[in-house]
Amino acid sequence: MDFVDRLIDLALEEDLGAAGDVTTQALVPEGARGRAEVWAKEPLVLAGTRAFARVFTRLEPAAEVRFSEADGARISGRAVIGSVAAALRTLLVGERTALNILQRTCGIATLAARAADAVKGSHLRVLDTRKTSPGMRGLSKEAVRAGGASNHRFGLFDGVLIKDNHLAAVGGDVREALRRARAHAPQLVKIEIEITRLEQLPEAIAGGADVVLLDNMDDATVAEAVRIAAGKVQLEVSGNVTLERLPRLAQIGVDFVSMGALTHSARAMDLSLEIVER
Numbered sequence: 001m002d003f004v005d006r007l008i009d010l011a012l013e014e015d016l017g018a019a020g021d022v023t024t025q026a027l028v029p030e031g032a033r034g035r036a037e038v039w040a041k042e043p044l045v046l047a048g049t050r051a052f053a054r055v056f057t058r059l060e061p062a063a064e065v066r067f068s069e070a071d072g073a074r075i076s077g078r079a080v081i082g083s084v085a086a087a088l089r090t091l092l093v094g095e096r097t098a099l100n101i102l103q104r105t106c107g108i109a110t111l112a113a114r115a116a117d118a119v120k121g122s123h124l125r126v127l128d129t130r131k132t133s134p135g136m137r138g139l140s141k142e143a144v145r146a147g148g149a150s151n152h153r154f155g156l157f158d159g160v161l162i163k164d165n166h167l168a169a170v171g172g173d174v175r176e177a178l179r180r181a182r183a184h185a186p187q188l189v190k191i192e193i194e195i196t197r198l199e200q201l202p203e204a205i206a207g208g209a210d211v212v213l214l215d216n217m218d219d220a221t222v223a224e225a226v227r228i229a230a231g232k233v234q235l236e237v238s239g240n241v242t243l244e245r246l247p248r249l250a251q252i253g254v255d256f257v258s259m260g261a262l263t264h265s266a267r268a269m270d271l272s273l274e275i276v277e278r
Contacts, residue, residue: 004051005054007135008055008097011100011101012055012058012094012097021089021092021093025089030089031087032278033086034088034091034275034277035084035085035277035278036091037273038102039081040106043076044074044075045109045147046069046070046073046074046075046146047143048101048106051105052098053084056086056090058094059086063086063090065085067082068081071146072147074113088275088278099273101139105140105146107269108143109144110147111147111262111265112147112149113147115246115259115262119249119250122251123250124250124255124256124257125150125255126149126257126258127149127152128262129152129258129259129260129262130152130155133263133264136263137155138154149259160185161192161194162177162178162192174200174203174204175203177193178191178204178207178209190211191208192211192213193209194238196216198224205229212229212233212234213237213258214235214236214237214238216240217239219245219248222249226253226254235255235256236256237256241259241261
């Protein structure tokens, strides 16, 4: 979890500055111990518990963090879901950073669960995107999986996705873009191409694309794309995809739907950390 440690260290540095937590230093004696409870205040899907715990163990290696459920658990409502035992100073210093992470990851997992539930029973897979907050890519994608949706590529290094600006760089030639990608990409790496017009689809199929991304197409156009593709290539829909639209896309028969909203628009869930013993 090296990337998590780097994120946590940066977040703590932002919060503590050069002077540290001046309020806690003034009010809480060194050596005082305490225990706090983690409260969920609304229904949610749990995610990010390891990162939450890591905040406290970065501050105090002996801190003890426990959760009653694993990531992916569905919490039905207001409940105590975990506890932290540590120095009081550790609890107070780490509280906001730990909650910021947990509220965000639980929000992503909860939205991902709603999306996955919307297509349950179909072969359609809901995917995330690279539209994540800087530094939060790994945690965001873990949260998506905890919610029951799936990950698209992690970054620019682990999959070929030819987008509109890439096509513009080769004069809009779909086949040429695919030829160059196939010549350069490592063996077994899937090659995906984004199209914005239906007439580009036969070119993408002929060019050997593994997946064709249908960008901002309405349901009727997507249905026609499914008919044209006829199983020769996998189809992904992206752009203007809402939770309400997902069942229709599943019925139409596309293979994937990618939703940037899973990671860029998920609402932070209502969680708190309450000191109960000192």
